[in-house]
Amino acid sequence: MTKTKICNKCGVEHPVTYFYKNSTKAHGVQGECKDCWRVYDAEHRMYLNGKRVNKTHPLWKPGRYKTLDDAWSHTEIDNKTVEGHVYVVSNKAWQGWYKVGKAVKSEDRLNNYQTSSPHRDYVLEYQEAFDNRNNAETSIHECLRSKVSTHKNEWFYTDLQVITETIQEVKYINARSAKEVTKTMDETIEGFSKAQLSEDR
Ligand SMILES: [Zn+2]
Numbered sequence: 001m002t003k004t005k006i007c008n009k010c011g012v013e014h015p016v017t018y019f020y021k022n023s024t025k026a027h028g029v030q031g032e033c034k035d036c037w038r039v040y041d042a043e044h045r046m047y048l049n050g051k052r053v054n055k056t057h058p059l060w061k062p063g064r065y066k067t068l069d070d071a072w073s074h075t076e077i078d079n080k081t082v083e084g085h086v087y088v089v090s091n092k093a094w095q096g097w098y099k100v101g102k103a104v105k106s107e108d109r110l111n112n113y114q115t116s117s118p119h120r121d122y123v124l125e126y127q128e129a130f131d132n133r134n135n136a137e138t139s140i141h142e143c144l145r146s147k148v149s150t151h152k153n154e155w156f157y158t159d160l161q162v163i164t165e166t167i168q169e170v171k172y173i174n175a176r177s178a179k180e181v182t183k184t185m186d187e188t189i190e191g192f193s194k195a196q197l198s199e200d201r
Pocket residue numbers: 007008009010011012032033034035036
C-alpha cells in the first residue's frame with residue numbers, strides 16, 4: 001500500500017512521492033504537494049542559469065532565466081543598478097582581438113555570448129568590479145583608444161596585458177578619488193563642528 005499525505009495548500013490527498021523531499025520537515029517531505037510547490041517557487045524565487053538569486057539583488061524578479069538579459073531589457077538593467085563589472089572577452093576566431101564591455105555580472109554576459117555562438121568559444125579573460133560600470137567602461141575605452149591604434153567599436157587589437165593594466169589604472173584612479181571625496185567630507189565635518197563649538201561658547 002502506498003503511503004499518502006494531504007497537501008496543506010490544496011488539501012488534496014496525494015501519494016508521498018508527490019511531495020518534494022525535505023529532511024528538515026517531520027515526515028521528510030514538504031508540506032505542500034509538487035504542484036503547489038512549483039507555483040510557489042515560480043512566484044517567489046529567481047533563478048539565473050539554475051542558481052538561486054537573493055531577493056535583495058537589485059535585479060531580482062521571480063522566475064527562471066538563462067541570463068539577466070532574458071529577465072530585463074538593457075534599459076531596465078541600466079536604470080536599476082550602476083554597479084557591476086568591466087570585462088574582457090576573446091574568441092579564437094579573431095586572434096589578437098579583445099572585446100572590453102560592461103555588465104552587471106560578467107559570467108552572466110558570457111552565458112549570453114555563448115548562446116549566440118555555435119561553438120561556445122568565447123573566453124572570459126579578465127574582469128574587475130566597479131561602483132559605476134558605465135563611467136568605468138567609458139574611461140577605459142577612452143584610454144584604450146588613445147593607446148591602441150587598431151580598434152573597432154568595443155574590440156581592441158593588442159596584448160591582453162595592455163588592456164588589463166588600463167582597467168587596473170582606472171580602478172586605482174577611481175579608488176583614489178573616492179578616498180579624496182571622503183577626506184574632503186571629513187575635513188568639512190571637522191570644520192563644521194569646530195565652528196559649532198566656538199558658537200556654543
Ligand atoms: Zn497541493
